[in-house]
Amino acid sequence: MRPLTFRRKVFLYFSSAVLLIGAFMALLGTRMISSTVRREAQDRVTMDLRSARHVYNSRIETMRLSLELLGESIDLNRIDRLAERLERKMEELGLDFLSVCDRNGRVIFRARPPHLTGDDRSSNPLIRRALNGELAGGTVILPREVLQREGEGLAERAYIEFIPTPKAKPRPEKAETSGMCLMAAAPIRSPEGRVTGAIYGGILLNRNFKLVDEIRDIIFKERWYKGKELGTVTIFQWDVRIATNVLRGDGERAIGTRVSEEVYNCVLLHRKPWLERAFVVHDWYISAYEPIFDPRGKVIGILYVGILEQKYNDIRNRILLNFFPPLGAGILIVLAFSYLLSHDLSLPMRKLVLGTERIASGDLDYRIEERAGFAEMKQLMDHFNQMAQALKEREEQLERTNEELRSVNRNYMEMLGFVSHEIKNALGNMLMSAYNLKEGYAGELNEVQGRMVDIILRNGERLKDMIKNYLDLSRIEKGELEAHKREVEFNEEVLRPVVEELKGQMESKGMRLTVQTPEPFKLIADPDMLRTIMDNLISNAIKYGREGGEIKVIGAEEDGRWRISVWNEGEGIPPDQLPRLFNKFTRLDTGGSRRKSGSGLGLFITREMVEKQGGKIWAESEYGKWAMFTFTLPKEGRDEA
Incomplete structure (x- = not known):
């Protein structure tokens, strides 16, 4: 395939850059616009949910205040004369039941037929609070037996059969027989101020479409958008829709359908609001759910508000339609400019292109002999020839110098390895x-x-570590350091032997070791290198750690790699020393007491051994408090990028 000309390359590069930038701008613009519109929709539905909750709570508050006023006017000794008045009040307040009980919680009057009395309601938390002289209100679950006594038709209205719902959490029940009610209770007092009973009433939420429609009409000024419901409101008893204006495909309200398992877990089990897009019957809605609690703080249901996503999609699309034409026009203008620029640059550059290709191919003897037609170009060609000559001379000088350095380094490494090995034997x-x-x-x-023997042993062990570091350095410099990976049980084969060897040093400083690794913790690595790595890191933690402090070894598997950290309390690492910690012959200076002894090779060798196994290592610290060294190793032998 014939290579492209300089002019075409320049135009290709310019046009590619322009198109990439244009594509990036288009993508970024689309994402920003979509994100902004979506955030606006989520803010809107969150505000709508807050408004729905306010309407919901205000209905409870209205009941509480109404029953308080009603309770102040009731004389239990004349309850029979108040029957007609209480029945009328129940209708005026829109209550489904209104009842009166004596000071022991026994019902003595019910406004709703069949007017059953005599049962004990003192176990209800709201009624119990009223009997204690408090004004109470909230959401409660009433069993079927209680609904049957409160009034005719309530138990039947509360009964809702479950409709199979995709993605719903399985339940053994087939229907909901109890009812969820908005309920309030107020004390009834004698003229002397003594509590003689309580009056309570409530609204059954099951199939209470009037309430959810009222909430919808209050918070959504626009009800319809392109023939579809713009906003919907639902009340769930546990996970079952008991009152909603969400419609099924047949046009009926979706009573008996259930919430998805994802929402179930978040709202009902974890007691947290849930805000996300959801597919409701046949349209996508930006949905918000929050738990409904009973007076004891137990989650008993969910309040839901959803807004049609299509409206916000249309807003986003209109914005994008106004965004793309100017962007496209700008790209075309820049492309035209790129073409003209590449044409102008290609004419005087052809000779230089040929010369640079020859130089790049290694022909440092090549020189441009042609004469230029104008001064600037001649000057450029002369400089090119001077550059080629300087490159040739420098290349020759560098080659001679490098060969000399390689020879010196080989001799040095061989001598270092020989001397270290001989000293190691004698020292042993x-x-x-x-x-x-x-x-x-x-x-x-x-x-x-x-004491003198202890001094000999302490200094001898330090000298042994330094010799080991020099031997490892010799292997690294000569390219003899190779990783032999196999499956290793980290705790048994690596950590325990290292800790056992360093146990005396830790005990002498009163330090304690905490290990936070899985059992078992198997990984693929070179066990000898891994022991050297952990020995260097834990030794540093002991050396620079605070006396009486803690050392932690933390291991875990994450994102397809093994991650191991060594953390210690102590002076930490000054921020200006972090970038050069892993260089050769670097010793940490914490600015505290005297400088610690050592070869300054431990962390350099540690880094080389980690990288030799395809991993990475780094250090973190809060100066004056702690330091932590972390390294990762890839799983299945793959190197990390």
């Missing part, structure tokens, strides 16, 4: 002899001799 014999002395194999030591 010395440490073994010192441990034998400490254990008393050569006779019991006195206190001074014991």
